[in-house]
Amino acid sequence: MPRRKLIAGNWKMNTTRAEAVTLAKAVAAGVGASPACDVAVIPPFPWLVPVADALAGTAVALGAQDVYSETKGAFTGEVSPGMLLEVGCKYTLVGHSERRHVIGETDAATNQKVHAALEAGLHVILCIGETLAERERNLQERVFQRQVYAACAGLTDEQFARLIFAYEPVWAIGTGKVATPELAQEAHKNIRARMGMLYGDNIAAALPILYGGSLTGESAPGLFAQPDIDGGLVGGASLKADAFLKIVAAAG
């Protein structure tokens, strides 16, 4: 069965409440009732509820930028998977490079979050990708292996089937240096092959792998034409409805 593309807009720590609601409404209006791909927006935590209200009855899903690995308790500042579900999230990001490289999140913490989120019923967008220094030393394949093996450790086949991967080369995030379609395709193919070794070819063939890193309406068509690229995780270009909708159109 062909994989359905997903375009997810990660707003990161941007927008006021009013801007978030306006942006969500504009995306939903542009996407229409039955888009040719899945579409999600991922606002900052405080805007999840107003954005959920703005998206009610539309084809655009809601996601969270992070999640904690416990269900409740004395974890000041954290948000549980159940809380995200209760406010209407379908997706959560886990292991975004800014969590790994700015906040210092470990592979082990990523694995615990993946387990907790999947167990609660969320769809997890697991982010992986190499830094510029790792790419320059040709270490990207080792990095993919370390990140995906660690993040997926202990998952059942059924849990793995609810995962989405996002390949985001760190050197391409927010830099304007988008990966070429050929480079991204090679990385996605490699990641899918590794997953085939772990979970079997059928499960690996069904795994959606998004590309992220300076994606725009101009670069999206070439990237989305690649056989192993199943959509995009969009940062900067998701903050303007027109720019984001161009990327959505390229996935149709």
Ligand SMILES: O=C[C@H](O)COP(=O)(O)O
């Ligand atoms: O989550 C999104 C990615 O980090 C990509 O961000 P960007 O499109 O601003 O490069």
